[in-house]
Amino acid sequence: MTDDVLTFGVEEEFFVVDRDGRLSPAGDAVVEAADEEEGELQQELTRSQAESATDICTTHDEAERQLTTLRAELASTAARRDCRLLPSGCAPLAETALPTITPNPRYERIAEHFGATARTSHTCGCHVHIAIPDRETGIRVINHVRPFLPALLIVTANSAICDGYDTGYASWRYQQWNRWPSAGSPPRFDSLDHYESIVDGWLRAGAILDRAMVYWDVRLSDKQPTVEFRFADVAATPGEAVLLATLIRGLAGTILASEGHPADLSNEVLRAQIWRASREGLSGRCAHFRTGDPAPANDVLDDVVTFAADALEETGDLEFVRDGCTRLNTDGSGADRQRARFEKRRRAEDVVDLLAERPGFRGSSSG
Template identity: 85%
Template sequence: MNKDVLTFGVEEEFFVVDRDGHLSPAGDAVVDAADEEEGELQQELTRSQAESATGICTARDEAERQLTALRTDLAEAAARRGCRLLPSGSAPLAETVLPAITPNPRYERMSEHFGATARTSHTCGCHVHIAVPDRETGIRVIDHVRPFLPALLTVTANSAICDGYDTGYASWRYQQWNRWPSAGAPPLFGSLDHYESIVDAWLRAGAILDRAMVYWDVRLSEKQPTVEFRLGDVAATVGDAVLYGVLIRGLVGTILASEARPPKLSNEVLRAQIWRASREGLSGRCPHFRTGDLAPASEVLDDVVTFAAGALAETGDLDFVRDGCARLAAEGGGADRQRARFEKRRAAEDVVDLLAVRPARD
């Protein structure tokens, strides 16, 4: 492997649910009790969530090992409290009571300022960080990667069932999350100054309370020297999450090796294209990154892999990504699996049983 390979990391958000599949307020206690050896565990906005983050990874097997261990640690800590760890972008069961906000000054301020947006936007995503040498390079990556966002969303789309019914979307989480004023597709920036001017205007308008609330689908990280991809649902499986992470790394590597200008894709059109991807997911049609025309999502994804093939081959990930995309095309993605299980009895509890992470000691 090339010694200059891009490093990456993956963050995953989960619901903590009781044995019946309903949201539990034990998320913060589960995080505190978990025994992670690698990576990091964190509390999230609501007490019904938990978050994990790998360390800096160079190879996909590092990411796979850490993601597996982090899920297992959280699942075991949840089991000790009579709960389960659920990798789903939206909560499958209908709830009669909104989840409580985690007792953290920042989260409480967010809840007070944004009201129902904060209280009802309990979703779980997968965030992928890719190292970049500087923020100007990060802006270049964001501008170039925008047309690929619809196809990327289909890889982890995993929130078809929410509130006890079939939403008709593969990624309902994406629709829920976009209620935040700073969420959604990033514009074509052209410069770091443009990016910063928007963030500054949001702060002055009170549309965000701090820079950590910049929620674009792809953004510059404020904590690490990375570009952070935030549009994906939490993946149904570790394998799906690793596939998503290394495919994004391959795209970024391809972009950094190119001298082409970024496509002039308007934000209005990109928003509509991502909406279509969130609606149909991997089993439907998706706007193609070159033409914008609809094509079977699996075929568009294959073309994304072909576009990034050189960078994927350099990191030894090309066969893994091709095989993973073929598997998704044949077996369906997380949303397809949710929907297939739900259709058997029209019971959202079955979706919870399908997805819940099994503790190693189970």
């Protein structure tokens, strides 16, 4: 591994639910009471959510250890309040009331300004940050990575069951989240000025209240020198989150080592491709990043690994990524496992039992 390896970080959002699997307003209290040794814990838009973030990571082992430990701490703190920590892109059970907004001035302003969008787009995602030397380089990464977004989405698709029924989607969260006016796939940018002009237009139109509300699937982070990938469901396991992160890092490394031009892919077509990936997931067909033609999703994912193999080898991730993809093909994605459990008795409570993190568990969570 070279000294100039791309560093990365992972953020995960979770639901905090009661023993019956219903959303609990204890999320902010859980975050406040938790004691993290590494990484960071944060409150989210609603009081039924909690968020964790790793420190800057160099290796997949480091990232998985931190994510596993952070989940265990949150789960243990939740258990002391008779609650559970749930890694699911959408809440599996139907709720009788809207979630309570976290008492934070910014969150309260967002809830007032965006109304039902803020209160009903109740989802949990996984965000991956990749370090970049400058924002112009970030635009280059965004432009080149766009055709890979459908295949990347299927890696952690984990929201098939929502509101007590099978949605027919592997990532229903992706559909829910895209109701925000600034969400969705990014266009191909002509320059950094082009990117900034759109953000400025959103601000002037009131479609976002601040730059932190730029919700493109891939964006430039304003707080850190990174490109942030925001499209994914929270993964069912830490190992699957790190599989996604290392695969993204491999793609970014491959892009930065090449001198080619980004694909001439319209945003209208890309949105359609991602829609299909969110619907069919790993068990269906997915647009191939080279041709745009649908192919078996697991084959497309294998081709993504092959495309990024040199960069993955350089960072020591290739065997980890290949093993992770093999495990996904054997066990199914988070969405596949949600659906299989639900179909046994048609009870969303069983999905909660499947996903809920065990308090204090710090063993391997790759499978």
